[in-house]
Amino acid sequence: MNITLKILTPLWTGGVDQTCDRLHETGLIGSLRWWYEALVRGLGGYACDPTGEDRCPDKDGNRCVVCELFGCTGWARKFRLKLLTAPKIKDRAIAAGQSLEIEFIPLRSIDPEEWCLLNATFRLISEYGAIGGKTIFKPSDEKNRQNEFHHLDFGLAKIEFSEESPCHNLNLDKIRGYVTDRKWRSGSHKDYSWASLQHFWCVNGRYLARKDDQTSTFNQVLGRKQPKRQGQYLEDQGESSRWLAGSQQESKKVFSFKSPDKGRTFGFVKLGTVDFDEIKKRLKQVWSDFDPEKEFMTGVQILKDIFK
Ligand SMILES: [Zn+2]
Incomplete structure (x- = not known):
């Protein structure tokens, strides 16, 4: 191969x-x-x-x-x-x-x-x-x-x-x-059950940006009080902005990239705490023209695509 x-x-x-x-x-x-x-x-x-x-x-x-x-x-x-x-x-x-x-x-x-x-x-x-x-x-x-x-x-x-x-x-x-x-x-x-396509979601063509030093759309998605940034995300480096976080309270994982083709945001939910609907709601608050029906993909949908 x-x-x-x-x-x-x-x-x-x-x-x-x-x-x-x-x-x-x-x-x-x-x-x-x-x-x-x-x-x-x-x-x-x-x-x-x-x-x-x-x-x-x-x-x-x-x-x-x-x-x-x-x-x-x-x-x-x-x-x-x-x-x-x-x-x-x-x-x-x-x-x-x-x-x-x-x-x-x-x-x-x-x-x-x-x-x-x-x-x-x-x-x-x-x-x-x-x-x-x-x-x-x-x-x-x-x-x-x-x-x-x-x-x-x-x-x-x-x-x-x-x-x-x-x-x-x-x-x-x-x-x-x-x-x-x-x-x-x-x-x-056990601990790593979150690392599964069952809990995965992805939105292509969008990324989570920082508005200024105190506010970030990323924190909005994580439901985190602002400002709170120590160790939670990192400065832009080069041409890509990469935002990472692992919330200690809710075990959420969200990753977002800015790239030449507009970027990608993906993550893993922990069912029973923050589910897919809650993530969609938070993304909608950040991207006002966001259409979850068209843009939000879950791992189960993705499985059908990648085994074609
Ligand atoms: Zn093994």
């Missing part, structure tokens, strides 16, 4: 050796894995937290469907991701505007469903999400919440070229059947 990604906003890789392709490859795999997990959870399957104590393999040596492809202790990743073009670096970031050609080299037999899931993961990132270092999305840890989003190392990237979709003989039901197959390890998602 070969995919070419166009980098739309700078991808920050601060602190790492910029000249080493292997580090960029590792970062890409981390981000891919994170979205692949969200996809699997969204389809009703189980994905372990590879950074947590619950990670695969379990005591009986079983692994989840994500570790099957991406690897875990005692089981190597089934593919190698190779960058065919060396990324151009500017201001310690992978510069916007360039194309990155990525090749997937199978190291062992990969199921057709896995190729399809991998392809759908790219479509998810390209059309509805963002790509970058895995640290940004690390599931929350109660003690560590304040540092949760201190790494700003991701941005927007769009599929510029990909070969024919490997999903042509498959459909959503077959993929769902595959990820929920009883041969995979199962379990409960």
Whole structure:
């Protein structure tokens, strides 16, 4: 499988050796894995937290469907991701505007469903999400919440070229059947259950801006009293404005990007506290001409699109 990604906003890789392709490859795999997990959870399957104590393999040596492809202790990743073009670096970031050609080299037999899931993961990132270092999305840890989003190392990237979709003989039901197959390890998602397409929403073409130092549309969406900004969002850097937050009270996750094609805002709800309707209501307060019926996409709707 070969995919070419166009980098739309700078991808920050601060602190790492910029000249080493292997580090960029590792970062890409981390981000891919994170979205692949969200996809699997969204389809009703189980994905372990590879950074947590619950990670695969379990005591009986079983692994989840994500570790099957991406690897875990005692089981190597089934593919190698190779960058065919060396990324151009500017201001310690992978510069916007360039194309990155990525090749997937199978190291062992990969199921057709896995190729399809991998392809759908790219479509998810390209059309509805963002790509970058895995640290940004690390599931929350109660003690560590304040540092949760201190790494700003991701941005927007769009599929510029990909070969024919490997999903042509498959459909959503077959993929769902595959990820929920009883041969995979199962379990409960606990703290990171939010990281699932079931809880995901996206609005394309809009971003949340800061009006001035004291007021931000971002805070309005989070329902946060203003002003309150320490550690919650960061200054504009370069051509992209990126707003991140993880509210400590409500476990909301909202991400917003300004990009050459107007931007993207997406997030995860915690059902039972702030649901989709509440998010729509808050977005409407920020964007007066916002039409939720047309513009607001939920993960369940997105699933139908990315497995076409
Ligand atoms: Zn696992």
